[in-house]
Amino acid sequence: MNFTFVFILVLTAGLVHPRPWKNTLDKRHRLYVRIVGGHEAPRSQYPWQVSLQMLDERGHREHFCGASVISPSQVLTAAHCLFNRDLTKVRVVLGAHDGIHEEDSRQQVVGVGGARIHPGFDINSMTNDMAVITLDQVAVFNDRVKAIRLPSEDEDPDEGQSCVSTGWGNTNMGTAFIPPKTLQAVRLSVISHEVCKNKLESFLNVDETMMCAHDFAGGKGSCTGDSGGPLVCVNSNGPYLAGVVSWGIVPCGDADHPSVFAKVNHFLNFILADDSNGLIQ
Structure with missing residues (x-):
């Protein structure tokens, strides 16, 4: 094989x-x-789960990576998820379960205020594959959104x-x-x-x-x-x-x-x- x-x-x-x-x-x-x-x-069992999505030319959101809520203002993801990304087009979707590309009042959709990719990240060896995203607005914690x-x-x-x-x-x-x-x-x-x-x-x-x-x-x-x-x-x-x-x-x-x-x-x-x-x- x-x-x-x-x-x-x-x-x-x-x-x-x-x-x-x-x-x-x-x-x-x-x-x-x-x-x-x-x-x-089970719905709301993993409230730290995040969907990272890109906006296409029509403004539609497309999932490309996951992330985890670690504070009201930050999520943790893999460095390769942000490699060569235009962060102005990335949306961070919290509190999702189904319909992650659809408008849902229970979801919190925020932009990227900034991001740090580990300085030792190497796309060829995949070493140090870690990045922190800072949200452009603070998340509201509830039964669907919590930090891990x-x-x-x-x-x-x-x-x-x-x-x-x-x-x-x-x-x-x-x-x-x-x-x-x-x-x-x-x-x-x-x-x-x-x-x-x-x-x-x-x-x-x-x-x-x-x-x-x-x-x-x-x-x-x-x-x-x-x-x-x-x-x-x-x-x-x-x-x-x-x-x-x-x-x-x-x-x-x-x-x-x-x-x-x-x-x-x-x-x-x-x-x-x-x-x-x-x-x-």
């Missing part, structure tokens, strides 16, 4: 595109048609722990993009850095800025359009943002290739830094 490395985002004009996907689906793979392998998320807790420096999920990845990305393992009508959620098991590195070393190096989660049976994982979205784990202190969806291999959710996330607690100094430093307008 042939595999292709992809950035897990919706490919739109203005981005550096990965190599074209290869149609590597077999009969078994066609059975799986979720985030992939997930289910519709950032971890402490030593707060790591245990190997084998089940965590949840959410997003509106491709529900198809292969090349055809099948967007979901509602927010999808999937449980993935955290795997060791060594195991992940061994499984993906022929594609990219899994370095210390990354963590991995997987379903060894296959058919579950993050996919195109889920980039920048959250991987949330739970411990005795409650839920926390462990990872940000970064990259993976097509077919999404393949049994041999884990989903890769930027490791949030590695970036705490960057995330919590003064926004006036490295601000991109």
Whole structure:
């Protein structure tokens, strides 16, 4: 079976595109048609989930990445989601569940006041794939919009722990993009850095800025359009943002290739830094 490395985002004009996907689906793979392998998320269960959208020439919004609310004025996403983007055309949609492209009074649609891409981000190696967006107006917290807790420096999920990845990305393992009508959620098991590195070393190096989660049976994982979205784990202190969806291999959710996330607690100094430093307008 042939595999292709992809950035897990919706490919739109203005981005550096990965190599074209290869149609590597077999009969078994066609059975799986979720985030992939997930289910519709219960409404308001993940109030930190954000949809990043681009305005087209007609003013219509198109989802391209996910993000997570970390404060009333900031959301966290992947650096590659903002790479070569015109931020004046980006809209940050909070409190969405279904109809993410439609007008909905329950959603909060705000612009980008500024953004910081990690200075060490490398589009070729996908290292330091982290960015902070500052909203151009403060979000109103309610039952649909809340912040997710950032971890402490030593707060790591245990190997084998089940965590949840959410997003509106491709529900198809292969090349055809099948967007979901509602927010999808999937449980993935955290795997060791060594195991992940061994499984993906022929594609990219899994370095210390990354963590991995997987379903060894296959058919579950993050996919195109889920980039920048959250991987949330739970411990005795409650839920926390462990990872940000970064990259993976097509077919999404393949049994041999884990989903890769930027490791949030590695970036705490960057995330919590003064926004006036490295601000991109």
